[in-house]
Amino acid sequence: MVEINSKIEPAQTNEIQSEPRSKSRQENKMQETNQVASLASVAAQTSRAINKFTPGSGFETKNVHAWFGKHHALADVSLEFPSNTVTALIGPSGCGKTTFLRTLNRMHEFIPGAAMAGQVILDGQDIYEPGTDVTKIRLKIGMVFQKPNPFPSMTIGENVLSGLRLAQLKRSNKEELMEECLTRAGLWNEVKDRLGAHGGSLSGGQQQRLCIARALAVKPEVLLMDEPCSALDPGSTLRIEETIRQLAGSIIVVIVTHNMQQAARISDYTGFFLSDGGPGQLIEVGTTNEIFSQPKDKRTEDYITGRFG
Amino acid sequence: MITSQDSLVPLTTYSGVIPEKRELTTRPRFSDKVFRAIVTSGGFTSLIILGLIALFLTLQSSTVFRQFGLHFITGFEWSQGDPESGAPAKFGIGAMLIGTLVVSMIGLMIALPISVGTALFINYYAPDWLRKPLTIMIDLMAAIPSVIYGLWGFFILMPHAVYWAKLLHKYLGFIPIFRMPSEIYERSPFIAGIVVGIMIIPIITAITREVFSQVPLDRVQAAYALGATRWTMIRAVVLPFGASGVAGGAMLGLGRAMGETVAIYLVLNLYFIPNFNILFSSGGNVASLIVSKFGESEDFELRALMAAGLVLFVVTLLVNFLSDLIVKRTARKGR
Numbered sequence: 001m002v003e004i005n006s007k008i009e010p011a012q013t014n015e016i017q018s019e020p021r022s023k024s025r026q027e028n029k030m031q032e033t034n035q036v037a038s039l040a041s042v043a044a045q046t047s048r049a050i051n052k053f054t055p056g057s058g059f060e061t062k063n064v065h066a067w068f069g070k071h072h073a074l075a076d077v078s079l080e081f082p083s084n085t086v087t088a089l090i091g092p093s094g095c096g097k098t099t100f101l102r103t104l105n106r107m108h109e110f111i112p113g114a115a116m117a118g119q120v121i122l123d124g125q126d127i128y129e130p131g132t133d134v135t136k137i138r139l140k141i142g143m144v145f146q147k148p149n150p151f152p153s154m155t156i157g158e159n160v161l162s163g164l165r166l167a168q169l170k171r172s173n174k175e176e177l178m179e180e181c182l183t184r185a186g187l188w189n190e191v192k193d194r195l196g197a198h199g200g201s202l203s204g205g206q207q208q209r210l211c212i213a214r215a216l217a218v219k220p221e222v223l224l225m226d227e228p229c230s231a232l233d234p235g236s237t238l239r240i241e242e243t244i245r246q247l248a249g250s251i252i253v254v255i256v257t258h259n260m261q262q263a264a265r266i267s268d269y270t271g272f273f274l275s276d277g278g279p280g281q282l283i284e285v286g287t288t289n290e291i292f293s294q295p296k297d298k299r300t301e302d303y304i305t306g307r308f309g
Numbered sequence: 310m311i312t313s314q315d316s317l318v319p320l321t322t323y324s325g326v327i328p329e330k331r332e333l334t335t336r337p338r339f340s341d342k343v344f345r346a347i348v349t350s351g352g353f354t355s356l357i358i359l360g361l362i363a364l365f366l367t368l369q370s371s372t373v374f375r376q377f378g379l380h381f382i383t384g385f386e387w388s389q390g391d392p393e394s395g396a397p398a399k400f401g402i403g404a405m406l407i408g409t410l411v412v413s414m415i416g417l418m419i420a421l422p423i424s425v426g427t428a429l430f431i432n433y434y435a436p437d438w439l440r441k442p443l444t445i446m447i448d449l450m451a452a453i454p455s456v457i458y459g460l461w462g463f464f465i466l467m468p469h470a471v472y473w474a475k476l477l478h479k480y481l482g483f484i485p486i487f488r489m490p491s492e493i494y495e496r497s498p499f500i501a502g503i504v505v506g507i508m509i510i511p512i513i514t515a516i517t518r519e520v521f522s523q524v525p526l527d528r529v530q531a532a533y534a535l536g537a538t539r540w541t542m543i544r545a546v547v548l549p550f551g552a553s554g555v556a557g558g559a560m561l562g563l564g565r566a567m568g569e570t571v572a573i574y575l576v577l578n579l580y581f582i583p584n585f586n587i588l589f590s591s592g593g594n595v596a597s598l599i600v601s602k603f604g605e606s607e608d609f610e611l612r613a614l615m616a617a618g619l620v621l622f623v624v625t626l627l628v629n630f631l632s633d634l635i636v637k638r639t640a641r642k643g644r
Contacts, residue, residue, distance in 0.1 A: 107530060166545055
């Protein structure tokens with residue numbers, strides 16, 4: 001049995017961020033054009049939301065295991081997600097990070113033969129507790145998928161509000177909500193004049209931001225993102241990364257990414273997953289600065305320096 | 310120093326002359342030629358058969374159309390005439406066309422909700438172990454000969470259906486289609502419609518189930534991730550995606566219902582009077598007209614039956630054409 005001590009330490013609270021985030025992000029961008037920034041320096045230059053850390057934020061996993069039929073895909077992951085932070089999950093393909101993400105809002109169980117063990121606790125309640133209304137769980141823990149998937153039968157506006165319809169929620173100020181969510185997703189200016197157009201008429205990056213807006217409309221406490229930029233061009237990726245950083249001010253974001261630069265750019269904490277032929281495990285977790293500058297585990301170091309994966 | 314500008318002009322400069330388009334050909338191998346011949350003949354065979362049937366029916370029935378013209382379609386009489394008294398023969402299938410439409414529509418209205426519900430149940434609600442047996446059972450329904458459905462409809466269903474019809478008449482009798490000219494409930498279009506509806510359930514179910522199973526998984530998951538219940542997910546994702554398939558299945562079912570012969574012949578009371586009171590014992594459809602008269606008719610009446618067959622043939626083709634159109638129009642949305 002592998003014991004993993006993965007409690008995130010509420011460290012570095014002295015790192016106080018005074019400047020608006022977007023400005024420092026721009027500076028960061030300029031420096032990148034001048035020199036090829038190493039992951040560590042990218043991680044170091046990105047402003048963090050550590051100062052907002054409040055212990056016991058209310059979202060954590062305890063000893064989570066996952067199976068597909070007889071295949072043990074994920075072993076013993078315990079992780080705490082502080083409020084108002086972005087946590088990136090990195091690791092090579094097949095290491096169980098996406099599986100882990102999908103156990104967090106009970107999407108894992110859609111796969112036939114899927115099973116899990118352990119606890120996922122939101123606001124003090126185990127979301128796998130018998131008798132839980134799973135639809136309410138997914139309202140609190142939203143998800144953005146790898147491939148942009150707006151509903152093609154709905155207009156842009158309808159897409160944003162689709163969650164209300166799907167979850168049968170009543171709201172009076174729908175127009176306001178639509179604008180607010182599209183603004184938070186960084187899409188409002190591009191679509192405000194054509195909310196009646198179909199979602200499919202947008203570009204891939206816009207579609208993905210529409211999906212983010214859609215996820216935000218049901219007011220989730222946590223937003224899970226499964227490689228949200230892997231199907232997008234660099235420009236769209238940048239826009240979505242900005243969006244994610246802005247979201248981190250108000251909700252918990254957990255993002256799976258294959259792009260380590262991206263993890264270094266946008267996340268406050270980083271978890272490294274790895275499978276050594278057996279089930280995937282959480283090898284190391286820490287602040288993004290630490291993981292990319294002085295990882296404690298040799299395997300983490302090998303991975304982030306590109307020696308494998 | 311550059312002396313001549315010409316030498317710097319790249320070779321790819323556009324000369325301004327548009328060349329003739331080249332023919333793109335390839336020489337097929339022998340084996341390819343053989344295979345092409347086989348599949349081509351296969352493809353054309355059905356076309357030729359269809360064409361020959363249409364030609365045969367047209368030739369055989371041309372005298373009927375020449376004599377009665379449009380009255381053959383709009384007329385409500387069917388008699389061979391009487392050579393002794395000199396009464397002329399009169400053939401008109403208007404009542405049968407109306408009957409065909411009425412019975413098919415009743416059948417479709419009964420079959421469509423059941424089929425869509427069944428397809429949704431199999432795809433989204435049924436436990437894993439039940440899915441396959443249920444699918445096979447429904448496909449088996451299509452294999453039961455229609456004469457069996459007819460006998461079942463006559464002997465088993467009719468007593469119950471008469472009771473339902475009485476209820477409908479009693480409580481919804483103010484609706485014109487539920488009115489009764491006289492109190493005869495047996496062998497009505499309503500009962501025939503139920504039988505036909507049950508007969509077309511398998512085909513509509515099979516098609517809608519197939520379409521529903523093609524709904525992109527990412528859209529289904531997107532809906533669930535937004536806190537959808539199964540039903541709201543189905544309404545927002547599955548039904549918009551499957552609408553064209555449902556429409557197509559319904560049209561195919563309608564086509565089959567219109568051509569249905571033996572079951573209707575057994576269940577329905579054949580009368581050459583247009584009847585829109587679906588609970589009343591009077592009706593008929595073109596196909597059952599043909600099968601009921603075919604054995605005892607000669608010469609001119611036989612030709613009239615051929616003409617009726619041609620009309621049914623054309624109407625069925627039209628329905629199929631229409632279904633194609635509907636499928637294409639609805640397919641553009643929701644996909």
